[in-house]
Amino acid sequence: MSADSAQTSAGTVPISWPEEGVTRVPYQLFSDPQIYAMEQERIFRGPVWHFLCLELEVANPGDYRTGFVGETPVIVTRNRTGDIHAMVNRCAHKGALVCHKERGNAKTLSCVYHSWTYDLEGRLMGLAFRDGLKGKGGMPKTFRTSDHRLQPIRTEVYAGIVFGTFHADTPGVETFFGPAMCRILQRNLSRPLKLLGFHSQMIHNNWKLYAENVRDSYHATLLHTFYTTFRINRLDMDGGIRIADAPQPWHHLSFARRANFEAAEEYTTAQVHSANYGSRLNGPELLETWEEFDDGITHAIQALFPTLTIQFTLNSLAVRWFTPRGVDRTELFWMYLGYADDEDDEQQMRVMQANLTGAAGLVSLEDGCINEFVQRGTRGSTPDDRAFMEMGGTTVESSEGSRATEVAIRGFWQGYREIMGLG
Amino acid sequence: MAEQDNPDREELPVDPALRARIGDFLLDVAHAIDDDRLEAWPQFFTERATYRITTRENEEAGLPVGIMACASRGMLEDRINALRTANIFEPHTYCHLLGPSRLRLVAPDLVAARTNFSVIRTMQNGESILFAAGRYQDEIVIGREQPLLRSRTVVLESRRIDVLLVIPI
Numbered sequence: 021m022s023a024d025s026a027q028t029s030a031g032t033v034p035i036s037w038p039e040e041g042v043t044r045v046p047y048q049l050f051s052d053p054q055i056y057a058m059e060q061e062r063i064f065r066g067p068v069w070h071f072l073c074l075e076l077e078v079a080n081p082g083d084y085r086t087g088f089v090g091e092t093p094v095i096v097t098r099n100r101t102g103d104i105h106a107m108v109n110r111c112a113h114k115g116a117l118v119c120h121k122e123r124g125n126a127k128t129l130s131c132v133y134h135s136w137t138y139d140l141e142g143r144l145m146g147l148a149f150r151d152g153l154k155g156k157g158g159m160p161k162t163f164r165t166s167d168h169r170l171q172p173i174r175t176e177v178y179a180g181i182v183f184g185t186f187h188a189d190t191p192g193v194e195t196f197f198g199p200a201m202c203r204i205l206q207r208n209l210s211r212p213l214k215l216l217g218f219h220s221q222m223i224h225n226n227w228k229l230y231a232e233n234v235r236d237s238y239h240a241t242l243l244h245t246f247y248t249t250f251r252i253n254r255l256d257m258d259g260g261i262r263i264a265d266a267p268q269p270w271h272h273l274s275f276a277r278r279a280n281f282e283a284a285e286e287y288t289t290a291q292v293h294s295a296n297y298g299s300r301l302n303g304p305e306l307l308e309t310w311e312e313f314d315d316g317i318t319h320a321i322q323a324l325f326p327t328l329t330i331q332f333t334l335n336s337l338a339v340r341w342f343t344p345r346g347v348d349r350t351e352l353f354w355m356y357l358g359y360a361d362d363e364d365d366e367q368q369m370r371v372m373q374a375n376l377t378g379a380a381g382l383v384s385l386e387d388g389c390i391n392e393f394v395q396r397g398t399r400g401s402t403p404d405d406r407a408f409m410e411m412g413g414t415t416v417e418s419s420e421g422s423r424a425t426e427v428a429i430r431g432f433w434q435g436y437r438e439i440m441g442l443g
Numbered sequence: 444m445a446e447q448d449n450p451d452r453e454e455l456p457v458d459p460a461l462r463a464r465i466g467d468f469l470l471d472v473a474h475a476i477d478d479d480r481l482e483a484w485p486q487f488f489t490e491r492a493t494y495r496i497t498t499r500e501n502e503e504a505g506l507p508v509g510i511m512a513c514a515s516r517g518m519l520e521d522r523i524n525a526l527r528t529a530n531i532f533e534p535h536t537y538c539h540l541l542g543p544s545r546l547r548l549v550a551p552d553l554v555a556a557r558t559n560f561s562v563i564r565t566m567q568n569g570e571s572i573l574f575a576a577g578r579y580q581d582e583i584v585i586g587r588e589q590p591l592l593r594s595r596t597v598v599l600e601s602r603r604i605d606v607l608l609v610i611p612i
Contacts, residue, residue: 216506218501218506221603221605221606302515303513351603379510379604380607385532385607389531
């Protein structure tokens with residue numbers, strides 16, 4: 021047994037990380053069921069903040085929303101005094117789902133199986149036939165409702181997002197993500213939000229391949245050729261990758277800035293700021309846009325470990341997150357947003373730009389299949405087969421000025437190795 | 444509520460000839476997709492037509508974003524051009540199965556139609572699955588030689604798409 025093996029309740033996992041470090045990733049990580057079980061324990065139930073839902077989804081007292089942290093079903097509630105709570109969606113009696121609807125509003129949470137009833141914080145209030153029927157049956161005299169409850173999940177609400185963690189040692193959300201990541205969260209999400217629409221997509225790959233994919237700035241213009249094929253000027257001059265200044269380099273921001281028009285003569289002489297200028301689009305309303313921020317950033321895609329991505333591209337604001345559905349299945353959720361005070365024409369531009377991303381995204385639909393191609397391509401690989409990732413160097417540090425780099429992927433693996441105890 | 448869903452609106456009779464004409468038209472639109480004559484597909488729409496693919500969940504909540512939203516025939520053409528020249532995906536085909544249409548003559552030259560459908564998707568390895576099921580809510584202009592879609596809302600039963608959606612429904 022090698023020194024790199026890690027002991028876990030899921031068993032001993034025989035992974036030897038290549039000595040080259042985070043520039044190499046064994047393909048075995050994408051298909052090994054023991055690794056998958058170990059991730060549930062160390063990452064999804066580990067010292068990590070997970071996306072639970074948006075605060076607007078539980079806007080009113082009594083609102084609840086169900087979801088998942090890894091494989092574990094969870095409930096988020098807002099109680100009568102307005103506080104948000106989260107708990108495992110698993111009855112303390114027999115383990116049935118307590119909430120079987122995705123969302124709703126309730127005074128209490130009641131398991132339909134035997135009517136064990138909980139308050140909105142998950143405390144057991146009562147159950148059917150506790151004292152039996154006609155003096156017979158019932159719970160023992162020693163039974164106390166206060167000994168039983170839904171397993172609580174620690175929550176923190178930040179920038180309109182409800183985060184949850186199973187772990188008592190997880191540092192606060194702001195510390196976990198670091199100041200640079202929090203600044204961009206505040207920029208994008210600190211105003212009252214409005215839900216514009218929602219869908220999901222089942223992708224046939226291990227969850228970490230999608231986590232890599234959203235951190236892969238190298239592939240963007242190579243796999244996704246919509247902009248270049250249609251000669252759409254994104255007017256981006258510079259951009260880069262900003263790695264989180266947090267305890268772990270798990271998170272990053274990929275961004276592009278608007279061109280400096282004085283420097284770009286062709287734009288100055290044409291007097292256009294439209295992304296459609298010179299394009300081959302027959303329906304140019306796709307890309308009608310307005311300048312929403314004065315920081316010059318036109319594209320901001322932020323990946324927060326392990327499963328959350330927030331995009332603000334042109335005027336399209338969307339939160340996407342994913343849930344592992346087995347070692348080679350991942351459900352990817354897309355939630356499109358605007359601001360509560362958007363004008364009609366602003367909302368219409370966001371609606372049109374939503375065509376760029378999602379399951380049918382003109383710019384990004386390839387991501388639905390590319391990770392599956394890796395999943396299928398790495399079948400039959402040996403423990404010695406691994407990915408090679410040295411684009412932009414071998415280290416994990418911010419890369420201002422260039423997105424032709426795999427630095428954010430290396431950052432993901434650095435954090436992953438540490439939390440998993442893999443060398 | 445869409446105009447065609449209004450139960451209080453007075454109904455004009457739909458004669459059998461018109462019913463047959465609309466039925467053939469809806470099949471032609473579906474078969475153009477199934478037969479990979481995608482360049483012909485936008486020609487079934489008026490120039491200012493809207494075409495949306497959304498989900499039952501979004502539609503019932505009145506949310507404007509679904510999975511695809513086109514506000515002109517030009518945007519439909521762009522979708523097809525992108526599919527042919529820019530987008531990368533594994534080859535696959537559709538087989539549309541249309542149910543009978545419920546037609547309402549909304550105006551002398553405008554028919555509202557609801558048609559349930561299912562779409563079977565077949566990949567190059569031979570795998571066929573039920574990719575989509577739902578309903579078309581259509582507004583069809585009938586004044587001209589060929590009927591044309593003025594608006595089509597594709598309401599999918601499921602909010603979950605398998606892999607990706609690139610060929611229109």
